[in-house]
Amino acid sequence: MPKHQIRETFSRAMSDMYKKEVPLYGELLDIVRDINREHLEAHPDLEEEVGSLDRVSEERHGAIRLGKPEELATMSRLFGVMGMVPVGYYDLSVANLPVHSTAFRPVEEDELAKNPFRVFTSLLRTDLLDDETRQQAIDSLADREIFTPGAIELININERQGGLTADQADAFIREALETFRWHSEARVPLDQYEKFLKSSGLVADIASFKGPHINHLTPRVLDIQKLHRRMQDMGIETIPEVQGPPSGWPILLQQTSFRALVEKTHFPDDKGGYVEGRHRARFGEIEQRHTALKPEGMAIYDRLIAKAKQYGNDLKKEGEEVYRKEYPGMLAELFEKEFPAKTNDELRRQDLGYFVYEKTKKGQQHPEAIQAEQNGQSNHQLMETLIRKGLVKATPVTYEDFLPVSAAGIFKSNLDEKSGLIESGEASDRALLEEALGDTVADYHDLYRRQEEQSIRSIL
Known part of the structure; x- marks a missing residue:
């Protein structure tokens, strides 16, 4: 089965699961689809750049938080089944959060066009915690197993035979979903959870539960300001502002979200039963993507x-x-x-953004006119000349990645009001994340640059 098909089926299955767990997410998808339809009807030329209504409305990114290096290593292999690799290094310790992150996604242009599913994946940095909290977190996570035996077996089969059959892919999706499912029973007593929470809401979310439940599953909208207003008009409690660049600047990424839900949680007591508490972590994020x-x-x-x-x-x-x-x-x-x-x-x-270039109909009919302009100009100057003469057209490259300040802002806006924060870190440690991954993290600038240069080469 092609990797993009496994990725698409998994993304839909995860969306269906999350809809059942967080009903407000289902309402959000309906609002997003309505706004996208209105926007494409008003701007029909945009379809060539962003794709059809179905393509845009199906797009998702998820976010998970892991506790141990070996969890990240296996997660990398799991996403590899779907053709997703780690791209970008994000240090959130600078925003007082004890995690660093990467994003798993497809990287080839045709794979992104088929299905651009991404998962922003954070790993707890126990080295940034105080001694007591560090040891308590390590102890809590020590025997945690977040992958089913069936998922591990199918990851191994995928690596041995270079892919999965349709039946194996269906089984893989069922098994893999269990890793991301919400479990209301915590692994630690309530007093331990509250100690974690006092240190950081992220420590509490990562070290207290059976697995890395999806924290949010983000659809793509084509007018985020309209969506932000519509959510508020409906009485949905949103974060205070749209994160990212201001309205009107077609750059990078804008994000908003509804506030994290307060969910009933059951904490084990010393009598073999459970006491009821609450946990706030899962929220509804929406994004609008622009030019890289x-x-x-x-x-x-x-x-x-x-x-x-x-x-x-x-x-x-x-x-x-x-x-x-x-x-x-x-x-x-x-x-x-x-x-x-x-x-x-x-x-x-x-020359501040990435673009891909292709010949216009006129450029295809008159290759000699393109040849005549190749007289020692830089590639950038040459493309501008060819655009002015109507021989070439440019399309912006969509920013497929994330912004650490925005990610940190949304994480913080959705933490429990009792959540503590670590002291701001100054120890960005990409090597530590890559050691846990067992792989290097791709540089998204290299990917975008290659995309632009390849399009120029095809013209020249």
């Missing part, structure tokens, strides 16, 4: 977001209502003044 930025563009973006965060912290002191009202305008004003491009054409002309 080159390192120069990303550096400007990061600088402005850091500045906006400082202003935002001042606004928060005046209360959440003030922050909700003032932050979007402040962010837009900052980008208006300091981000040098507001359209895809400007991003391309200033």
Whole structure:
């Protein structure tokens, strides 16, 4: 069975499971599909860039949190069955969260077009915890097994025979889903859970439960500001702001979410029974994806977001209502003044974003006209010349990855109000994550650059 088909079937099965576990997620999917339909009807030319309504509305990314290096190593093999590899290194310790992360996704252009399912995968960094919490977390996780024997057997078969048959793939999906299912029975007593929570909500979420339940499953929307407003109009409690760039800038990634649910949880007591408690971790995230930025563009973006965060912290002191009202305008004003491009054409002309190029009908009919322009210009200058002459057209490369500041912001907005935070870390450790993976993490800039260069080569 082709890997993209296994990936698509697994993504749908996970979505169906999550709908049953979190009914509000099902409502969210209906709202997203309505907004996407309205947007594509109003902008029919967009379909060539983003795909059909079905293609966009089926797109998902999930998020999980793992506790042990060996869990990450096996998870990498599990995602490998579906043609997903680790891309990007994200250090969330800089935002006072004791995890670092990567994202598993397909990387080839045709595979992304068929199904771009992604899973943002975080690993607990026990080295950032205080001595007592570290030992308690290690002890709690020591004998945890998050994969079924059937899943392990099918991962081994996949590696031996280079893939799975249709029947094996169906069995793999059933077995693999068990890893991501919500279990309301905790592994630790309530007092231990509360100690973990005091250290960090992420420690409590990772070290207290039987497995890495999906924390969110994110659909892609084509107008996130409209969705954010519609959720609020429906009385759905959202995070205060849309995370990422301001409305109107077609760059990178914007995200919002409804607040994490408070779920009944059963904690073991010392009499062989359970006591009831609560846990807050699973929420409904939505994203809108835009143009991938080159390192120069990303550096400007990061600088402005850091500045906006400082202003935002001042606004928060005046209360959440003030922050909700003032932050979007402040962010837009900052980008208006300091981000040098507001359209895809400007991003391309200033060489701040990634684009793929192809010949127009005129370019196909007159290859000699393209040949005549190849006179020592850089590839970027040459593409601009060919675009002006109507011989080539450019399409922005969609940002397929994540933003650590946005991820951290949404994680924090959805933590239990009693959750503690670790001291801000300064020890980014990609090598530690790669050692746990047993693999290197791909650099998404290399992937986007290769995509752009390949399209230019095909023209030349």
